Amino acid sequence: MDSVIDARHVSEPGLVVLDITAAVEETALLLMDELQQLWATSGITAIRRDHAQPGVHARVHADTRRTNLGGEASLPRGGRDRPRRPTSDG
Numbered sequence: 001m002d003s004v005i006d007a008r009h010v011s012e013p014g015l016v017v018l019d020i021t022a023a024v025e026e027t028a029l030l031l032m033d034e035l036q037q038l039w040a041t042s043g044i045t046a047i048r049r050d051h052a053q054p055g056v057h058a059r060v061h062a063d064t065r066r067t068n069l070g071g072e073a074s075l076p077r078g079g080r081d082r083p084r085r086p087t088s089d090g
Contacts, residue, residue: 016061018060018061019058019059024056029044032045037068042060
């Protein structure tokens with residue numbers, strides 16, 4: 001994971017860079033999905049494994065000033081499609 005954070009990504013109040021570490025990929029994907037439900041984010045980003053560190057890792061950029069009530073909003077940046085959530089009908 002890139003350890004350097006570009007100053008543009010934290011240049012204003014409300015802009016954050018979140019480094020995620022989780023035991024398994026599914027947990028990291030679920031967290032990134034939940035974050036993009038709350039705020040404008042860089043979306044579902046690449047998951048990385050570093051054999052020198054435990055778990056899986058990802059980095060998300062978010063704008064906490066832009067809430068996302070009831071929809072998906074992403075910052076202008078590429079990302080993978082959102083993981084599907086389980087439904088009650090299977």
